[in-house]
Amino acid sequence: MIPSWAKDAKIGNQCINAKAETVAEKPSFRSAFKKRRCLIVATGFYEWQVQGRTKHPMWIGLKNQHPFAFAGLWEHWTPAEGQPLETCTIITTEPNALMAPIHNRMPVILAPTSYDQWLDPAFQQIDSLKALLRPYPRDELTVYPVSTLVNNPRHDVPQCLEPVSV
DNA sequence: CCAGACGTTGTT
DNA sequence: GTCTGG
DNA sequence: CCAGACGTTGTT
DNA sequence: GTCTGG
Numbered sequence: 001m002i003p004s005w006a007k008d009a010k011i012g013n014q015c016i017n018a019k020a021e022t023v024a025e026k027p028s029f030r031s032a033f034k035k036r037r038c039l040i041v042a043t044g045f046y047e048w049q050v051q052g053r054t055k056h057p058m059w060i061g062l063k064n065q066h067p068f069a070f071a072g073l074w075e076h077w078t079p080a081e082g083q084p085l086e087t088c089t090i091i092t093t094e095p096n097a098l099m100a101p102i103h104n105r106m107p108v109i110l111a112p113t114s115y116d117q118w119l120d121p122a123f124q125q126i127d128s129l130k131a132l133l134r135p136y137p138r139d140e141l142t143v144y145p146v147s148t149l150v151n152n153p154r155h156d157v158p159q160c161l162e163p164v165s166v
Numbered sequence: 167c168c169a170g171a172c173g174t175t176g177t178t
Numbered sequence: 179g180t181c182t183g184g
Numbered sequence: 185c186c187a188g189a190c191g192t193t194g195t196t
Numbered sequence: 197g198t199c200t201g202g
Contacts, residue, residue: 003172003179004179005172005179005180006172010199011172011173013173013174013199013200014172014173014174014175015172015173015174016173016174016175016185017173017174017175018173018174019173019174022173026172026173027171027172027179027180027181028172028173029172029173030180031179031180046185047185048176048185048186050176055186057185089174092174092175104175104176105174105175150186151185151186151187152186152187152202153185153186153187153201153202154187154202156202
């Protein structure tokens with residue numbers, strides 16, 4: 001995400017995620033956290049589990065395979081020259097018990113019951129909003145290892161989703 | 167007052 | 179845009 | 185996150 | 197090493 005005040009789009013490189021713990025205070029995020037929240041829809045995400053010298057990609061998603069929504073922020077940015085851009089970022093939090101062995105962070109997944117409040121720019125109760133940014137219940141998530149095929153982003157194919165044995 | 171930073175991931 | 183440091 | 189680039193001269 | 201593109 002590129003903050004609206006950025007002079008250089010490269011500022012966005014350091015806003016690839018926003019930490020739930022600090023998103024309300026950081027100059028790069030607090031304005032969007034207050035007024036420009038969004039949902040980023042997905043059916044799963046990948047994390048790489050480090051084991052010794054190798055990294056195993058893992059797929060994480062809902063047990064029922066339904067789509068879900070990450071808690072996101074968005075910004076409108078106008079460069080000195082060129083077309084304006086709308087960009088976004090995903091908020092992360094500490095891992096739940098399922099994710100902890102894999103990674104030290106996990107993206108915030110919102111419960112459907114909180115979508116309306118999250119999306120309403122008129123709702124600006126910071127503490128209430130922060131309270132929505134919790135690790136998702138472990139019992140509703142599933143994780144399995146996948147092929148290192150997914151390491152190359154050009155491999156946008158169904159095989160990236162297939163379970164492999166470790 | 168002006169100048170400069172503003173951040174996360176992973177990795178060290 | 180807004181805050182911190184000088 | 186990972187993969188891949190990172191450059192200049194001259195010629196077409 | 198660091199940045200860009202996917």
